[in-house]
C-alpha cells in the first residue's frame with residue numbers, strides 16, 4: 740500500500756473542508772427557508788455603520804478573490820459620507836455575503852465592487868461584477884426558490900438556488916427592495932435598498 744504524502748494530505752483535507760462548508764451552507768439555507776416559510780424569522784434592529792460593514796466584507800472575502808485572481812474592493816466611487824442604518828445588521832450582512840459569494844462564483848476575470856449610494860430616504864447597497872451576466876428573461880426567475888439560470892444538466896457551478904430567494908424575503912421583511920441589473924456576458928449588479 741502506498742501512503743499518501745504530506746502534500747496529498749493537505750489536498751485531501753482542503754477538499755474535505757470545502758465539501759463540509761458546502762454542506763453547512765446548504766443546511767443553513769434550508770433552515771432559513773423553512774423559518775421564512777413558517778413566518779418565524781425575526782428582524783432584530785440595531786444601529787450600525789454601513790461603510791464599516793462593507794470594509795468587513797472586503798476583508799473577509801479578499802482571500803477568496805485573490806485565489807481566483809479577481810479584485811474585490813470597495814467601489815472607488817463609493818459614498819464617502821458615513822451612513823448609519825437602523826436595521827438587522829446580521830441579515831443585511833447575510834444578503835451581501837450571498838451577493839459577494841455569487842459574484843465570486845460567476846466571475847472569472849476582472850473585479851467585484853461593493854458600494855453604497857443614498858437615494859432619497861433610502862440607502863442602496865450594491866455588489867457589481869464583471870462575470871458571466873444574466874439574460875433579461877431570467878432576471879425574475881433567479882429570485883424564485885431553487886431556480887438557477889442553467890439547468891441541472893448544463894450546470895457548471897455549485898449551489899442550490901436558494902440564496903437569492905432567501906435574500907429577497909429577508910430584504911422585504913426589513914422593509915426594502917431587491918433587484919438586479921445585468922445582461923449576458925456584461926456582468927451583473929445586485930442591489931437592495933433599505934429605508935434610512
Ligand code: ADP
Nearest residue numbers: 841842845872881887888898899900901902903
Ligand atoms: P445559487 O448561487 O446557489 O445557485 P442563488 O439563488 O444565489 O443560488 O442564485 C440563483 C442563480 O442566479 C444562480 O444559480 C445563477 O444562475 C444566477 N446568479 C446569481 N448571481 C449571479 C452573478 N453574480 N452572475 C451571474 N449569475 C448569477
